[in-house]
Amino acid sequence: MQLEGTILRGRDFDPVEGRVVVEDGTITAVEETATDSTDIILPAFVNAHTHLGDSIAKEAGEGLSLDDLVAPPDGLKHRLLRAASTEEKAAAMHRSLRMMEAGGTAACLEFREGGVEGVDVIRRALDGRDIEAVVLGRETADAMEIADGFGASGARDGEFGALRNATEAAGKLFGIHAGERDAHDINAALDLEPDFLVHMVHPEALHLERVEDSEIPIVICPRSNLVTDAGVAPIRELVDRTTVALGTDNVMLNSPSMFREMEFTSKLADVSAAEVLRMATVNGADIAGLNYGLVEEGRDAKLLVLDGDTDNLAGVEDVVRAVVRRAGQADVKDVYL
Template structure:
């Protein structure tokens, strides 16, 4: 049995509670309210709702390039670099990124893995010795589902993904798809596929938002990557008013997969509260993939992040939730428990 003490951000509302979290056999046994001398902040570890870890072989290679030039299939710089990378280098690069993610508080990510079954296997190999559990959205034909946890489609304008959608339904695994990143033309076709997750939705309009609400489709947004690629800003407030919204960091080639940076950027650029942003970075991502983490509550898996509330950066903050979202960095991390 293990105990973590300090200010605990409890439940879906992240209510700051002085006391301790008691962990037994990897699960939260109970939360005890009590005075404690600890200045630590205990919160759910992050779930990064959208990554492309294969891009780890091409960090910063796409500076100054458009969306199509940088990442669009099949001939972008990203896809050329992936095709040229040998397997050991690819696995090593993804493993180093996963280690960075762990060090900065992330215990799981929803990764769109290119290169079919071979790509999914490479990510499994990269993650094996690292305490980050990727939820793998595979690509290619439906046989990738023998290896992956679900299917991740590039976009409805890039091809017909009907067979992959049907295969996901038969296997009862999630189907996710990019939509509305460069423009809105692929949003309705994406929604016609009845996806379990939409990614980006930068150009979502009122009619799209209504359909998202009617179909109860969660959305993963990646504001920093959208800014780097100059495609616009997602309507985060409107999306939150219609559905579950999770936060992702997108392509490793564009930005480091730091949820601290993504939270701070989102909190300062959009009409959202700190609690909403923290929920996007934890609970929402976990719910999108059916993961048993993302909230501190009895019976839940103990995937927890401990920050030093008395660090040079966090000491003296008036609101621990705002401090976590807007101010904290990887340097404040004392431990990640998973």
């Protein structure tokens, strides 16, 4: 397979005119050459933090606090999940996965509530979809054992030391929420030496130094943090110190659109368009150990093609900036997963 157009090549997303050659699902060449195509070729997105279970209750809980919305075990989300049938949850998650796939998302890192049953439900929801879910089980070691790792709610909700050790012994991914409500749980989360942290809205100087020294990646969810009134993460400072990826968080609160998350982040923070695009692609892939997120030789060919001749994109002068701040699902021409 060959794709032609303007290619956002490599980690810097340098726009080059040419073709991408794909053989057996792997990018074998990125060639500069003249082409008549107006297509824009870029890596498919990696949504680095999702809670897909609450797809059953979009826009529920307006006006509730963060704890009342999502805190285990009795936040609104958890009560709604307990009340819903397995079939309802699987069907709702399937719809969200289908939407993400159509919008150019190749993979998500899913914090999956419900223990073993919760992991089983998302496996059902993935049936028939090409999108990949890196599933982090929650609540029990058994859930971690049948998933791709463990997603902890936060150090204030338990020590998690035994589960951290079990996850490490299994060679799996361990992520934990930290600094979403305030700074009180950040040191305890860092003490667990997680593979990544989520949110980090309220880090203090010591926490930033620890993150930099330990090189722990951070997943930020700016739209979600504003919806829940958690605040705004110091995105520029985080990017200067470690790998930062983007996630859309709870479907209850926000659509799982990486286009919307990129645009919001780019207009909110003092970061370049290329930095934001890295957050939405290769940085999340690196956290999850996935061999995609870039258009370069040897990477898995998880690719997104935008129609550069739509009314929205025709005439853009800075292609990377346009992808990050202007493009949307209506501009998607093809998604190769």
